Every structure is written in C-alpha cells, then in structure tokens.
C-alpha cells in the first residue's frame with residue numbers, strides 16, 4: 001500500500017474531514033484522482049491546482065459520465081488553462097467546472113468541497129463550504 005492509499009483511509013471522527021493526500025502531491029497545473037468508498041458508495045473524484053488554489057470535482061463528464069483523465073491524474077489541457085475530457089474533448093473552466101466547449105457546453109462538473117490545510121489536502125463533509133469549487 002502506498003502512502004497515499006493509507007492517507008485515503010483517514011477520516012477524522014470528530015469533523016468528518018478526510019485526508020486525500022499531501023499538499024505537495026498536487027503541483028501547479030496538475031491533478032490527482034482518488035477513489036472514495038466501496039461498492040455502491042464508491043465514487044471517483046479529482047483535485048487540481050491552478051494559480052496556487054485547489055479545486056475538487058467528481059471525475060465524471062456531464063456529457064456521457066466517463067472519467068475525464070485520459071491517463072491517471074492527467075486532467076489539464078497541454079497549456080494548463082483548462083480541464084479536458086479524454087472521451088470527446090470537452091473543455092472545462094478549472095475555477096467553476098463549467099463546460100466552455102464540447103458536447104456538454106453549458107453544463108458543469110460536480111464540485112466536491114476540498115481545502116488545503118497545512119501540509120494536507122482535505123475532503124470536507126457535505127455541507128461544509130469550501131468556496132465556489134475549491135479553496
């Protein structure tokens with residue numbers, strides 16, 4: 001088991017916050033995917049960093065529901081400006097997940113509340129705001 005997998009299991013009983021990874025694991029214009037839960041509770045999410053801020057989304061394109069990454073942890077266009085869906089090339093704003101171009105134009109990725117706190121990236125429990133799409 002890698003360190004990241006071990007960190008995935010950490011959910012603070014008192015706050016419900018879950019450690020996803022170390023902050024240093026997500027470089028500028030890069031991202032990282034995570035599989036949360038098991039069975040029917042399983043969901044895939046990803047966290048990306050742009051201009052120093054982090055943003056979290058469910059890893060499912062609003063067009064056909066496929067994961068965005070064409071290779072593990074590859075979510076950005078080559079220029080690092082947008083998120084891109086590997087299946088049909090839809091482009092999304094990093095900041096709010098809105099589709100700017102492609103078959104799901106006008107739809108948005110589903111945001112997940114994440115925050116960078118100290119050395120860690122945390123997934124917040126539902127209902128705990130992290131800003132528009134990240135922190």
Ligand code: FES
Pocket residue numbers: 061062063064065066085086087088089090102103104
């Ligand atoms: S599944 Fe993402 S653009 Fe079609």
